[in-house]
Amino acid sequence: MDQIAVHYLWWIVALLLIGGEVILPGYFMLWIGIAAAAMGVVLLVLPGMGALAQAVVFVVFAFVSCFVYWKVVRPRLERIPAGNERLNRRGEQLIGQRYTLCEPIVQGRGKARVGDGMWLVTGPDLPLGATVEVTGIDGTTLRVKAVDVG
Structure with missing residues (x-):
């Protein structure tokens, strides 16, 4: 029962980070929130993981998710097809x-x-x-x- 609460805790942290991104956009909280959600999934699969291991895996997930944004997602967003520059004007x-x-x-x-x-x-x-x-x-x-x- 105690381990179930821990993976819920990670999902709550994920929701708070993603909600913070909605309120104060800047992309970094979104990707760290995704890492926290992934950590919740990992704990669902591996419920016996210790606190130090959780922290290390979370940091790795956070770096990987931010790296994916920086190297994959962001360049694709910058290549929006011509003609959309007046979309909201x-x-x-x-x-x-x-x-x-x-x-x-x-x-x-x-x-x-x-x-x-x-x-x-x-x-x-x-x-x-x-x-x-x-x-x-x-x-x-x-x-x-x-x-x-x-």
Whole structure:
């Protein structure tokens, strides 16, 4: 019964480390947490392991898991395919797209319908319903130019 509690202890440590990674991301707690979880599995298989042996095996697991992250996982994450650099910047994804003005551009400012919402736009004065093309973005305001639809 006492040994069962020890492998549960390792799993609790693993959950705390992985939870800490969620709260304070930095990757190292995740991999050490994985090592702690692996240590819990080892104790499930080998319940008679002493405390010193557990500590040594845990340190080895921690180094191995961090090494795997550093040499295998991290290089793969750095090779994300081109085109995803604007994934979470919606405004930049709109560059080159064409939209219809839902408010005329007067004195350089107006609004365009983008999907089911409206975005502020800046550009040359244009009437309501004109088609514009997004040329850039300033914060949450789209820079646009007139498009000839004829």
